Amino acid sequence: MARSVYDVTPASRLPRQAEPPPEFRPTASGEVPQAAVEAFGRDGVVCLRGALGMERVEALREGADLSAGRPGPLGYKIGEPGQPGFFYYDFQLHERIEAFRWLVYESPVPCWGARLMGSPGVTLYYSNLFVKDGGSKAASPWHEDASYQRIDGLQCINFWIALDAIPAETTLLFKRGSHLKPDPLYRPRHFDPDGGYGVPLSLGRVDMPPLEEIDRRFETVWWALEPGDAVVFTQRTIHGAPANTLGTRRRAAALLLIGDEATYNADPGESDPPFRDDSLSHGDHPAGDVFLRLI
Numbered sequence: 001m002a003r004s005v006y007d008v009t010p011a012s013r014l015p016r017q018a019e020p021p022p023e024f025r026p027t028a029s030g031e032v033p034q035a036a037v038e039a040f041g042r043d044g045v046v047c048l049r050g051a052l053g054m055e056r057v058e059a060l061r062e063g064a065d066l067s068a069g070r071p072g073p074l075g076y077k078i079g080e081p082g083q084p085g086f087f088y089y090d091f092q093l094h095e096r097i098e099a100f101r102w103l104v105y106e107s108p109v110p111c112w113g114a115r116l117m118g119s120p121g122v123t124l125y126y127s128n129l130f131v132k133d134g135g136s137k138a139a140s141p142w143h144e145d146a147s148y149q150r151i152d153g154l155q156c157i158n159f160w161i162a163l164d165a166i167p168a169e170t171t172l173l174f175k176r177g178s179h180l181k182p183d184p185l186y187r188p189r190h191f192d193p194d195g196g197y198g199v200p201l202s203l204g205r206v207d208m209p210p211l212e213e214i215d216r217r218f219e220t221v222w223w224a225l226e227p228g229d230a231v232v233f234t235q236r237t238i239h240g241a242p243a244n245t246l247g248t249r250r251r252a253a254a255l256l257l258i259g260d261e262a263t264y265n266a267d268p269g270e271s272d273p274p275f276r277d278d279s280l281s282h283g284d285h286p287a288g289d290v291f292l293r294l295i
Helices: 034-043 054-069 098-105 109-117 211-217
Strands: 045-048 076-078 087-091 122-132 140-143 156-162 173-175 220-222 230-234 239-241 250-259
Touching: 034 045, 034 109, 054 087, 054 098, 054 122, 054 250, 098 109, 098 122, 098 250, 109 122, 109 156, 109 230, 109 250
Parallel strands: none
Antiparallel strands: 045 230, 076 087, 087 122, 122 250, 140 239, 156 230, 156 250, 173 220, 173 239
16 A cells, blocks of 8 residues: 555654764854855755854744644644644744844844855745644655745745754654655645645646655655754755654744745646735736745
């Protein structure tokens, strides 16, 4: 029987990585090293250790807990805060929470994203939050972010920042080099196995190949993360995360950033999140009133 996309084996139970993937730190002057840029282009994912200091991590944690207690209009919950197995994600935190406003408008993250993409400009797609409490049975299914989004091209990236220690049992898993696959975009699968979309994005999209085929084609890589560490990956990099079977909370903040070579997809279907700009035509650059240029 074929494996489900929700069948995500924790890194702690996978074979030991023959050669751990490279990891990097911002330089003393606050820049992303050139070697990190090269690894990102080759692998479709890179780890930046110590991207944010603990003062900023603490502020984002407080913002995450505030959002989980009082979700925004796009917040999605499985269970309730404080109860075993609570899983939650939300969007556009920067519109109502100061710590996330700092992340968008004052942090070095947009500039780092520009360097990794090799793009002079950066446009914000959205800010994002994930909370997965201990005991959660919800795995984040194997997917590529592009399945859910109306941005085309490799210059749309997820800058994902750990707000808690994330060991191998709960860390994200990536299919190394999968961003360079020739496959069409995959059809989206809801993060809630019991959820679904009315009329999802479908333009040019196909079913994801069986996981057995994905496993044969691409090496699985991962990093155990400490608070303030980041993993950055393209929207076409296949990834997933196991259920949180530990007794500890796993929170992460993210910015989705668009480079100058990305284009708008005017597919009439439903994206997740449901952001669209009807003043744009298919193939336009997204920057405008809805998707704000940051650089």
